[in-house]
Amino acid sequence: MKNQMVKMLVVVVALLAGVSAWAMSDKQRAEIESRIAPAGQVCLQGDSSCGAAVAAAGGAAKSGEEVYKSSCQGCHAVGAGGAPKLGDAADWAARTSKGIDAVYDNAIKGFSNIGMMPAMGLCMSCSDEEVMAAVDYLVENSK
Ligand code: HEC
Incomplete structure (x- = not known):
């Protein structure tokens, strides 16, 4: 009997964990993803996808x-x-x-x-x- 209770509890906990992950909104998920994203990106010179900072620091050579x-x-x-x-x-x-x-x-x-x-x-x-x-x-x- 005691054993059964423990099993039930495990199932309930597992369900709750599953539900809370499932209930995350896209916004929450995006926030978490941005928080766990690696700090600092490697931007190669000439890569325009990294924005203006790279163009200013390196970018195309001046004539x-x-x-x-x-x-x-x-x-x-x-x-x-x-x-x-x-x-x-x-x-x-x-x-x-x-x-x-x-x-x-x-x-x-x-x-x-x-x-x-x-x-x-x-x-x-x-x-x-x-x-x-x-x-x-x-x-x-x-x-
Ligand atoms: C602050 C003034 C000044 C600036 C700025 C300057 N120069 Fe000069 N440059 C001189 C002077 C003065 C000489 C001549 C030095 C001598 O013959 O004793 C000279 C000489 C040279 C020479 C001749 C080298 C040789 O072997 O005779 C070159 C090439 C040259 N400069 C290139 C440049 C380039 C390229 C720039 C810009 C990126 C530049 N200079 C910026 C003052 C300047």
């Missing part, structure tokens, strides 16, 4: 022209502090004569000969490739 306009032209449009001016073929030819890799290197690491070229042209959010693209833009438009 040489974009980098030039946002970071380099302040000095290189007017030749501030001895910066080789955009369009000054003679100045740029003298600089590229040592080889483009050395020129890239000077732009990325910065250097000071007659003036002060800051590392990355002060574009701290730029990748090396973006600075190199900006150098290409300067060189291509100074022939």
Whole structure:
């Protein structure tokens, strides 16, 4: 008899648990799912489904022209502090004569000969490739 009572109780408890899970609304279920979702999602660069944060942090590389306009032209449009001016073929030819890799290197690491070229042209959010693209833009438009 006692045994039967225990069995009944187990059945009742099981039923209640089942009913409460079944009675959950879609909203409650969504809330629980969002609570147990893993914290932090991995967003790959270029993946637009993760929203604007990734586009801002990485996203598509800026073109040489974009980098030039946002970071380099302040000095290189007017030749501030001895910066080789955009369009000054003679100045740029003298600089590229040592080889483009050395020129890239000077732009990325910065250097000071007659003036002060800051590392990355002060574009701290730029990748090396973006600075190199900006150098290409300067060189291509100074022939
Ligand atoms: C604060 C001013 C300033 C900014 C900003 C700046 N430059 Fe310069 N840059 C200079 C000066 C000055 C020189 C010349 C330094 C010298 O010859 O001593 C120079 C030289 C260079 C050279 C010649 C390298 C060589 O080997 O002779 C390159 C390439 C260059 N800059 C690229 C860039 C790029 C790309 C940017 C933007 C991402 C940039 N600069 C931003 C001032 C600047």
